[in-house]
Amino acid sequence: MKHSVTKFTSLKVALKELKPFIKDGTHLQSGRPFTLFGGMRSREALANWLICAVLNFEYKAEKYFFTSDPTGADGIVVNSETGATWLTEHVMVPQLRNSRERNKDIVTRVVEAVNSKRDKGGLAYASGKQLVVFLDDCRGEWRPNEVAKQLPQPLYFEDVWVAGLQIADAGEYCYGITQLVSAYENAPTWTLNINRGFEAWSIHRIQ
Structure with a gap:
């Protein structure tokens, strides 16, 4: 049975629509879900956009985009050439809220976030899905290889992605994206810079 989904006409159009939410960090943390996108939150839409952008960069083709997910997940990444789809589940590592969390480095907090989603429903919940960690805490050194080594086994999820803001300066935004599995x-890691006008971006692969 086919389901109706919502999508942007292009990643450029999507970026323009996401602009006010990117500029408003509070909405990324706790803003209301998008009804037209099946309850997808702004941070989930942004992370899905970042993943599609780096995949298009790697494959040198504009073939990846994302849609709403009528089955209840947090968005679907689609390969327009093959028709392959990835269901995504998202979790956020929030900004520090108390002294207990201040004693944990970013590696520990990301691994804990992965474990929390893995333990939510085990294999039945995670099988066939991509787990996306939205990193709202840019404190400390990001060590993706160390995080990858500490992922639980079996992971259950097909893959784990981490995306988060590195710096915002003079109206431009730089995000980091990592594929852990x-x-x-x-672990493949990229930086993506969004220009001041939100009409273009550039990507650099770090490792």
């Missing part, structure tokens, strides 16, 4: 020794 891969065949590479170094």
Whole structure:
């Protein structure tokens, strides 16, 4: 049975629509879900957009986009050439809220977030899905290879992505994106810079 989904006509259009939410960090943390996108939150839409952008960069083709998910997950990443789809589940690592959390480094907090989603429903819940961690805490050094080594086994999820703001300066925004589960020794990591006008972006692969 086919389901009706909502999508943007392009990643450029999506970025323009996401602009006010990117500029308003509070909405990314706790803003209301988008009814037209099946309850997807602004931070989930942004993270899905970032993943599609880096995949298009890697494959040198504009073939990845995201849609709403009528089955209840947090969005679907779609390969327009093959028709392959990835269901996504999202979790946020929030900004520090108390002294107990201040004693944890960012690696520990990301691993704890992954474990919380994995333990939510086990294999039945996670199987076939991509887990996306939205990192709202940019404190400390990001060590993706160390996080990858500490992921629980079995993971149940197909893959784990981490995306978060690194710096905002003079109206431009720089995000970091990492794919933690891969065949590479170094977890693939990119930076994505959104220009001041929100009509273009540039991507650099770090490792």
